[in-house]
Amino acid sequence: MLAHPLRLALPLALIAPGLVSALVSSAAAHAVLERKEALPNAAYRGVVQIMHGCDGRPTTRVSVTIPEGVTGAKPMPKPGWEIATVKSAYARPYPSFHGQVSEGVTRITWSGGSLPDDQVDEFTFFARVSDAFAPGATIYFPVEQDCTEGSYRWSEIPAEGQGVQALKSPAPAVRIVAAKAPEKASPAAKAGAVAIEAPWIRATPGGAKVAGGYVTLRNTGTDPDRLTAAAIPGAGRAEIHSMSMEGGVMKMAPVEGGLALPAGETVALKPGGYHLMFLDLKDGFKAGETVAGSLTFERAGTVPVIFTVAPIGAQGPGGAPAPGREGAGAPEAGGHAHHH
Numbered sequence: 380m381l382a383h384p385l386r387l388a389l390p391l392a393l394i395a396p397g398l399v400s401a402l403v404s405s406a407a408a409h410a411v412l413e414r415k416e417a418l419p420n421a422a423y424r425g426v427v428q429i430m431h432g433c434d435g436r437p438t439t440r441v442s443v444t445i446p447e448g449v450t451g452a453k454p455m456p457k458p459g460w461e462i463a464t465v466k467s468a469y470a471r472p473y474p475s476f477h478g479q480v481s482e483g484v485t486r487i488t489w490s491g492g493s494l495p496d497d498q499v500d501e502f503t504f505f506a507r508v509s510d511a512f513a514p515g516a517t518i519y520f521p522v523e524q525d526c527t528e529g530s531y532r533w534s535e536i537p538a539e540g541q542g543v544q545a546l547k548s549p550a551p552a553v554r555i556v557a558a559k560a561p562e563k564a565s566p567a568a569k570a571g572a573v574a575i576e577a578p579w580i581r582a583t584p585g586g587a588k589v590a591g592g593y594v595t596l597r598n599t600g601t602d603p604d605r606l607t608a609a610a611i612p613g614a615g616r617a618e619i620h621s622m623s624m625e626g627g628v629m630k631m632a633p634v635e636g637g638l639a640l641p642a643g644e645t646v647a648l649k650p651g652g653y654h655l656m657f658l659d660l661k662d663g664f665k666a667g668e669t670v671a672g673s674l675t676f677e678r679a680g681t682v683p684v685i686f687t688v689a690p691i692g693a694q695g696p697g698g699a700p701a702p703g704r705e706g707a708g709a710p711e712a713g714g715h716a717h718h719h
Contacts (some may be wrong), residue, residue: 413426413428414553415552415553415554416553416554416555416556417508417518417553417554417555417556418508418555418556418557418558419508419509419510419512419513419514419555420508420509420510421507421508421584421585421691422451422505422506422507422508422584422585422586423505423506423507423508423585424503424504424505424585424586425443425503425504425505425506425520426501426502426503427441427443427501427502427503427522428499428500428501429441429494429499429500429501429502429524430499431496432494432495432496432526433496433524433525433526433527433528433529433530433531434526434528434529435496436496436526436527436528436529437493437494437495437496437526437527438492438493438494438496438500438524438525438526439490439491439492439493439494439525439526439527440488440489440490440523440524440525441488441489441490441502441522441523441524441525442486442487442488442489442522442523442525443486443487443488443502443504443520443521443522444485444486444520444521444522445483445484445485445486445487445506445520446518446519446520446521447469447470447511448473448508448509448511448512448518449506449507449508449509449518449520450469450473450475450480450483450506450507450509451475451480451483451484451505451506451507452464452483452484452485452487452504452505452506453484453504453505453506454484454487454489454502454503454504455502455503455504455505457489457492457502457503459491459492459493460489460490460491460492461489461490461491462487462488462489463487463488463490464484464486464487464488465484465485465486466482466483466484466485467482467483467485468481468482469481469482469483473509473510473511474509474510475507487504489502493527505585505586508555512555513555514555514556514557515554515555515556516554516555517552517553517554517555518552518553518555519536519550519551519552520551520553521533521534521550532548533548533549533550533551534548534550535547535548535549535550536549536550536552537549558666558667558690568682568683568684569682570674570676570679570680570682571600571604571676571678571679571680572598572599572600572601572602572604572679573596573597573598573599573600573604573640573676573679574596574597574599575594575595575596575674575682575684576594576595576596576597577593577594577595577687577695577696578592578593578594578672578674578684578685578686578687578696579592579593579594579686579687579688579689579695579696580592580593580611580657580664580670580686580687580688580689581664581688581689581690581691581692581693582663582664582665582666582688582689582690582691582693583660583663583664583691584663584691585663586663587660587663588658588659588660589656589657589658589660590614590656590657590660590663590664591650591654591655591656591657592609592611592617592648592654592655592656592657592686593647593648593649593650593654593655593696594648594655594674594684595645595646595647595648595649596640596645596646596647596648597644597645598640598641598642598643598644598645598646599643600642600643601642601643602642602678603639603640603641603642604640604676604677604678604679605636605637605638605639605640605676605677605678606619606637606638606640606646606674606675606676606677607636607637607638607675607676607677608637608674608675608681609655609657609672609673609674609675610672610673610675611657611670611671611672611673611686612670612671612672613660613661613662614657614658614659614660614661615658615659615660615661616657616658616659617655617656617657617658618633618634618655618656618658619633619634619637619638619648619653619654619655619656620632620633620634620653620654620655620656621633621634621652621653622651622652622653622654634653637677638653640676649694650694664688665688666688666689666690666691666693667688668687668688669685669686669687669688670685670686670687670688671683671684671685671686672684672685672686
Protein backbone atom coordinates (compact mmCIF):
# COMPACT_ATOMS: atom_id res chain seq x y z
CA MET A 380 0.00 0.00 0.00
CA LEU A 381 1.36 3.36 -0.98
CA ALA A 382 1.69 5.90 1.81
CA HIS A 383 2.02 9.57 0.95
CA PRO A 384 0.82 11.50 4.03
CA LEU A 385 -1.00 14.51 2.68
CA ARG A 386 0.03 17.81 4.25
CA LEU A 387 -1.78 21.05 3.87
CA ALA A 388 -2.27 24.33 5.66
CA LEU A 389 -5.29 26.40 6.74
CA PRO A 390 -7.47 26.60 4.81
CA LEU A 391 -6.82 24.08 2.03
CA ALA A 392 -8.34 21.93 -0.69
CA LEU A 393 -7.49 18.31 -1.41
CA ILE A 394 -7.81 17.30 -5.05
CA ALA A 395 -7.39 13.62 -5.84
CA PRO A 396 -8.23 12.58 -9.40
CA GLY A 397 -7.99 8.98 -10.32
CA LEU A 398 -4.72 7.61 -11.62
CA VAL A 399 -4.01 4.40 -9.70
CA SER A 400 -1.26 1.94 -9.03
CA ALA A 401 -1.65 -1.81 -8.79
CA LEU A 402 -2.39 -1.98 -5.08
CA VAL A 403 -4.02 1.36 -4.34
CA SER A 404 -5.09 4.56 -6.04
CA SER A 405 -2.24 7.03 -6.33
CA ALA A 406 -3.41 10.53 -7.26
CA ALA A 407 -2.00 12.21 -10.34
CA ALA A 408 -2.91 15.69 -9.15
CA HIS A 409 -1.55 17.24 -5.99
CA ALA A 410 -3.32 18.78 -2.99
CA VAL A 411 -3.73 22.53 -3.29
CA LEU A 412 -4.15 25.29 -0.72
CA GLU A 413 -7.10 27.62 -1.02
CA ARG A 414 -4.96 30.30 0.62
CA LYS A 415 -1.23 30.14 0.29
CA GLU A 416 -0.39 32.84 2.84
CA ALA A 417 -1.19 33.24 6.54
CA LEU A 418 -0.44 35.65 9.37
CA PRO A 419 1.38 34.72 12.58
CA ASN A 420 -0.48 35.09 15.88
CA ALA A 421 -3.83 34.72 14.15
CA ALA A 422 -6.85 32.44 14.13
CA TYR A 423 -7.62 30.35 11.06
CA ARG A 424 -10.51 28.38 9.61
CA GLY A 425 -9.26 25.30 7.81
CA VAL A 426 -11.41 23.79 5.08
CA VAL A 427 -10.34 20.49 3.54
CA GLN A 428 -12.22 19.96 0.28
CA ILE A 429 -12.36 16.36 -0.91
CA MET A 430 -12.89 16.47 -4.66
CA HIS A 431 -12.68 12.78 -5.64
CA GLY A 432 -12.69 9.33 -4.15
CA CYS A 433 -10.10 6.62 -4.81
CA ASP A 434 -10.42 5.19 -8.31
CA GLY A 435 -14.20 5.47 -8.12
CA ARG A 436 -14.45 4.28 -4.52
CA PRO A 437 -16.19 6.52 -1.93
CA THR A 438 -14.22 8.36 0.74
CA THR A 439 -14.87 7.05 4.27
CA ARG A 440 -12.20 8.77 6.37
CA VAL A 441 -10.40 12.12 6.39
CA SER A 442 -7.70 12.85 8.96
CA VAL A 443 -5.79 16.09 9.60
CA THR A 444 -2.64 16.30 11.71
CA ILE A 445 -2.13 19.63 13.47
CA PRO A 446 1.60 20.48 13.55
CA GLU A 447 3.60 21.84 16.45
CA GLY A 448 3.05 25.56 16.86
CA VAL A 449 -0.58 25.52 15.75
CA THR A 450 -2.82 25.50 18.80
CA GLY A 451 -6.43 25.35 19.92
CA ALA A 452 -7.58 23.14 17.05
CA LYS A 453 -11.29 22.29 17.07
CA PRO A 454 -13.24 20.28 14.47
CA MET A 455 -16.61 21.31 13.10
CA PRO A 456 -19.27 18.59 13.46
CA LYS A 457 -20.37 16.99 10.23
CA PRO A 458 -23.71 15.14 9.85
CA GLY A 459 -23.21 11.47 9.09
CA TRP A 460 -19.58 11.47 10.23
CA GLU A 461 -18.01 10.65 13.57
CA ILE A 462 -15.20 12.83 14.92
CA ALA A 463 -12.21 11.60 16.89
CA THR A 464 -9.40 13.78 18.19
CA VAL A 465 -5.97 13.08 19.62
CA LYS A 466 -4.61 15.45 22.24
CA SER A 467 -0.87 15.65 22.91
CA ALA A 468 1.57 17.79 24.88
CA TYR A 469 3.21 20.63 22.99
CA ALA A 470 6.98 20.95 22.86
CA ARG A 471 6.62 24.23 24.74
CA PRO A 472 3.81 26.42 26.09
CA TYR A 473 2.15 28.87 23.69
CA PRO A 474 0.19 32.05 24.46
CA SER A 475 -3.57 31.82 24.12
CA PHE A 476 -6.64 33.92 24.88
CA HIS A 477 -6.67 32.46 28.39
CA GLY A 478 -3.00 32.58 29.33
CA GLN A 479 -0.76 29.78 28.07
CA VAL A 480 -1.49 26.31 26.74
CA SER A 481 0.85 23.34 26.97
CA GLU A 482 -1.27 20.72 25.20
CA GLY A 483 -3.99 20.50 22.62
CA VAL A 484 -5.53 18.61 19.73
CA THR A 485 -2.87 17.35 17.34
CA ARG A 486 -5.00 15.14 15.12
CA ILE A 487 -8.62 15.32 13.91
CA THR A 488 -10.32 12.43 12.13
CA TRP A 489 -13.73 12.29 10.46
CA SER A 490 -14.89 8.74 9.74
CA GLY A 491 -17.96 6.60 9.26
CA GLY A 492 -19.47 8.60 6.45
CA SER A 493 -19.48 7.88 2.75
CA LEU A 494 -18.60 10.52 0.17
CA PRO A 495 -19.19 9.18 -3.36
CA ASP A 496 -16.45 9.58 -5.91
CA ASP A 497 -18.58 11.89 -8.07
CA GLN A 498 -19.37 14.31 -5.23
CA VAL A 499 -17.38 16.90 -3.27
CA ASP A 500 -17.51 17.84 0.39
CA GLU A 501 -15.71 19.90 3.02
CA PHE A 502 -14.20 19.04 6.39
CA THR A 503 -13.69 22.09 8.57
CA PHE A 504 -11.65 22.90 11.64
CA PHE A 505 -10.52 26.02 13.49
CA ALA A 506 -7.06 26.62 14.95
CA ARG A 507 -4.54 29.34 15.71
CA VAL A 508 -1.11 29.93 14.24
CA SER A 509 1.07 30.74 17.24
CA ASP A 510 4.10 32.95 17.72
CA ALA A 511 6.31 30.00 16.76
CA PHE A 512 6.13 31.10 13.13
CA ALA A 513 7.72 34.28 11.83
CA PRO A 514 7.14 35.83 8.41
CA GLY A 515 8.92 33.74 5.80
CA ALA A 516 8.27 30.40 7.54
CA THR A 517 6.32 27.59 5.89
CA ILE A 518 4.09 25.11 7.73
CA TYR A 519 2.49 21.83 6.66
CA PHE A 520 -0.65 20.01 7.79
CA PRO A 521 -0.65 16.25 7.03
CA VAL A 522 -4.01 15.05 5.72
CA GLU A 523 -5.06 11.49 4.91
CA GLN A 524 -7.98 10.40 2.75
CA ASP A 525 -9.11 6.78 2.99
CA CYS A 526 -11.73 5.10 0.83
CA THR A 527 -13.49 1.74 0.88
CA GLU A 528 -10.54 0.64 -1.25
CA GLY A 529 -7.38 2.71 -1.54
CA SER A 530 -6.17 5.94 -0.04
CA TYR A 531 -4.22 9.11 -0.77
CA ARG A 532 -1.20 10.44 1.13
CA TRP A 533 0.85 13.57 0.44
CA SER A 534 4.04 14.09 2.44
CA GLU A 535 7.01 15.11 0.33
CA ILE A 536 8.60 18.36 1.42
CA PRO A 537 11.20 19.95 -0.86
CA ALA A 538 14.73 19.99 0.42
CA GLU A 539 16.61 23.26 0.53
CA GLY A 540 16.98 24.53 -3.00
CA GLN A 541 14.64 21.89 -4.42
CA GLY A 542 11.53 22.85 -6.39
CA VAL A 543 8.09 21.42 -5.70
CA GLN A 544 7.86 20.34 -9.33
CA ALA A 545 10.47 17.66 -8.62
CA LEU A 546 8.23 15.92 -6.08
CA LYS A 547 5.74 13.18 -6.93
CA SER A 548 3.61 13.70 -3.82
CA PRO A 549 4.24 17.28 -2.69
CA ALA A 550 2.88 18.44 0.63
CA PRO A 551 0.77 21.59 0.22
CA ALA A 552 2.08 24.45 2.33
CA VAL A 553 1.16 27.83 3.70
CA ARG A 554 3.70 30.61 3.92
CA ILE A 555 3.67 32.97 6.88
CA VAL A 556 3.69 36.63 5.87
CA ALA A 557 3.84 39.86 7.83
CA ALA A 558 0.61 41.73 8.44
CA LYS A 559 0.16 44.78 6.25
CA ALA A 560 0.33 48.12 7.98
CA PRO A 561 -3.17 49.49 8.43
CA GLU A 562 -4.15 52.42 6.30
CA LYS A 563 -4.41 55.82 7.85
CA ALA A 564 -7.64 56.68 9.55
CA SER A 565 -10.35 57.94 7.23
CA PRO A 566 -10.67 61.72 7.01
CA ALA A 567 -13.51 63.30 8.92
CA ALA A 568 -16.92 63.27 7.25
CA LYS A 569 -19.82 65.57 7.99
CA ALA A 570 -23.46 64.75 8.77
CA GLY A 571 -25.20 68.07 9.14
CA ALA A 572 -23.64 69.60 12.24
CA VAL A 573 -22.09 66.28 13.30
CA ALA A 574 -18.42 65.69 12.43
CA ILE A 575 -17.61 62.01 11.91
CA GLU A 576 -13.99 61.28 12.78
CA ALA A 577 -11.89 58.13 12.23
CA PRO A 578 -14.49 55.37 11.78
CA TRP A 579 -12.79 51.98 12.13
CA ILE A 580 -13.46 48.28 12.64
CA ARG A 581 -11.35 45.62 14.34
CA ALA A 582 -10.14 42.75 12.18
CA THR A 583 -11.96 39.51 12.98
CA PRO A 584 -10.67 36.03 13.87
CA GLY A 585 -11.45 33.25 11.40
CA GLY A 586 -15.11 32.25 11.50
CA ALA A 587 -16.22 35.22 13.62
CA LYS A 588 -19.79 36.37 13.05
CA VAL A 589 -19.50 39.72 14.82
CA ALA A 590 -17.20 42.74 14.59
CA GLY A 591 -16.83 45.85 16.73
CA GLY A 592 -16.96 49.28 15.12
CA TYR A 593 -15.79 52.61 16.53
CA VAL A 594 -15.98 56.30 15.64
CA THR A 595 -15.80 59.74 17.24
CA LEU A 596 -18.80 62.03 16.74
CA ARG A 597 -18.63 65.78 17.41
CA ASN A 598 -21.89 67.70 17.41
CA THR A 599 -20.78 71.20 16.42
CA GLY A 600 -24.31 72.55 16.16
CA THR A 601 -26.75 74.13 18.60
CA ASP A 602 -29.31 71.33 18.39
CA PRO A 603 -28.99 67.79 19.76
CA ASP A 604 -28.90 64.84 17.40
CA ARG A 605 -28.86 61.09 17.80
CA LEU A 606 -26.99 58.19 16.13
CA THR A 607 -29.72 55.68 15.30
CA ALA A 608 -28.17 53.11 12.95
CA ALA A 609 -25.06 51.86 11.13
CA ALA A 610 -24.53 49.51 8.21
CA ILE A 611 -21.76 47.79 6.28
CA PRO A 612 -21.91 45.28 3.40
CA GLY A 613 -21.71 41.68 4.57
CA ALA A 614 -23.32 42.30 7.96
CA GLY A 615 -26.87 41.13 8.50
CA ARG A 616 -27.55 43.89 11.02
CA ALA A 617 -25.89 46.40 13.31
CA GLU A 618 -26.56 47.56 16.84
CA ILE A 619 -25.27 50.34 19.08
CA HIS A 620 -24.02 48.91 22.37
CA SER A 621 -22.88 50.25 25.73
CA MET A 622 -20.45 48.65 28.16
CA SER A 623 -20.42 49.21 31.92
CA MET A 624 -19.05 47.66 35.10
CA GLU A 625 -21.58 46.16 37.50
CA GLY A 626 -20.29 44.41 40.60
CA GLY A 627 -16.90 43.93 39.02
CA VAL A 628 -18.42 42.36 35.89
CA MET A 629 -18.39 44.01 32.47
CA LYS A 630 -21.93 44.23 31.10
CA MET A 631 -22.90 44.90 27.50
CA ALA A 632 -26.34 45.94 26.28
CA PRO A 633 -27.96 47.53 23.21
CA VAL A 634 -28.62 51.28 23.39
CA GLU A 635 -32.37 51.60 22.89
CA GLY A 636 -33.57 54.52 20.78
CA GLY A 637 -30.12 55.47 19.53
CA LEU A 638 -27.09 57.22 21.02
CA ALA A 639 -27.66 60.82 22.14
CA LEU A 640 -25.32 63.50 20.73
CA PRO A 641 -25.81 66.64 22.83
CA ALA A 642 -25.22 69.98 21.13
CA GLY A 643 -21.61 71.15 21.36
CA GLU A 644 -20.34 67.85 22.75
CA THR A 645 -18.16 64.97 21.54
CA VAL A 646 -19.17 61.33 21.94
CA ALA A 647 -16.49 58.69 21.35
CA LEU A 648 -17.41 55.13 20.44
CA LYS A 649 -14.31 53.22 21.50
CA PRO A 650 -13.15 49.86 22.92
CA GLY A 651 -14.54 49.36 26.42
CA GLY A 652 -17.31 51.94 26.00
CA TYR A 653 -20.02 52.75 23.50
CA HIS A 654 -19.43 50.89 20.25
CA LEU A 655 -21.09 49.58 17.11
CA MET A 656 -21.71 45.86 16.84
CA PHE A 657 -21.94 44.42 13.32
CA LEU A 658 -23.67 41.04 13.49
CA ASP A 659 -24.27 38.01 11.26
CA LEU A 660 -21.14 38.61 9.20
CA LYS A 661 -20.83 36.72 5.92
CA ASP A 662 -17.07 37.34 5.67
CA GLY A 663 -14.37 38.52 8.04
CA PHE A 664 -12.20 41.63 7.93
CA LYS A 665 -8.40 41.79 7.57
CA ALA A 666 -6.18 44.53 8.92
CA GLY A 667 -5.36 47.11 6.27
CA GLU A 668 -8.65 46.79 4.40
CA THR A 669 -11.29 49.50 4.14
CA VAL A 670 -15.04 48.96 4.33
CA ALA A 671 -17.62 51.30 2.83
CA GLY A 672 -20.58 51.77 5.14
CA SER A 673 -22.98 54.32 6.50
CA LEU A 674 -24.14 55.99 9.70
CA THR A 675 -27.69 57.24 10.21
CA PHE A 676 -28.60 60.19 12.42
CA GLU A 677 -31.99 61.34 13.63
CA ARG A 678 -31.58 64.88 12.26
CA ALA A 679 -28.71 64.62 9.77
CA GLY A 680 -29.97 61.49 8.00
CA THR A 681 -27.83 58.73 6.47
CA VAL A 682 -24.22 59.55 5.59
CA PRO A 683 -21.68 57.30 3.78
CA VAL A 684 -18.45 56.64 5.68
CA ILE A 685 -15.31 54.56 5.13
CA PHE A 686 -14.28 52.27 7.99
CA THR A 687 -10.60 51.33 8.16
CA VAL A 688 -9.77 47.87 9.52
CA ALA A 689 -7.25 47.78 12.38
CA PRO A 690 -5.53 44.65 13.75
CA ILE A 691 -7.33 42.25 16.08
CA GLY A 692 -7.21 43.68 19.59
CA ALA A 693 -6.21 47.19 18.43
CA GLN A 694 -7.17 50.09 20.65
CA GLY A 695 -7.36 52.65 17.86
CA PRO A 696 -7.79 52.95 14.08
CA GLY A 697 -4.06 52.63 13.34
CA GLY A 698 -2.89 51.07 16.57
CA ALA A 699 -1.33 47.74 17.45
CA PRO A 700 -2.98 45.32 19.86
CA ALA A 701 -2.72 46.16 23.52
CA PRO A 702 0.03 44.28 25.42
CA GLY A 703 -0.90 40.64 25.83
CA ARG A 704 -3.85 41.00 23.43
CA GLU A 705 -2.28 39.84 20.17
CA GLY A 706 -4.83 37.80 18.29
CA ALA A 707 -7.49 38.52 20.89
CA GLY A 708 -10.16 41.14 21.01
CA ALA A 709 -12.29 42.87 23.56
CA PRO A 710 -15.72 41.28 24.04
CA GLU A 711 -17.25 43.73 21.58
CA ALA A 712 -15.09 42.31 18.76
CA GLY A 713 -14.58 38.78 17.56
CA GLY A 714 -15.31 37.03 20.83
CA HIS A 715 -18.58 38.89 21.39
CA ALA A 716 -20.60 37.82 24.39
CA HIS A 717 -23.47 39.73 26.00
CA HIS A 718 -22.52 38.65 29.51
CA HIS A 719 -19.27 40.64 29.36
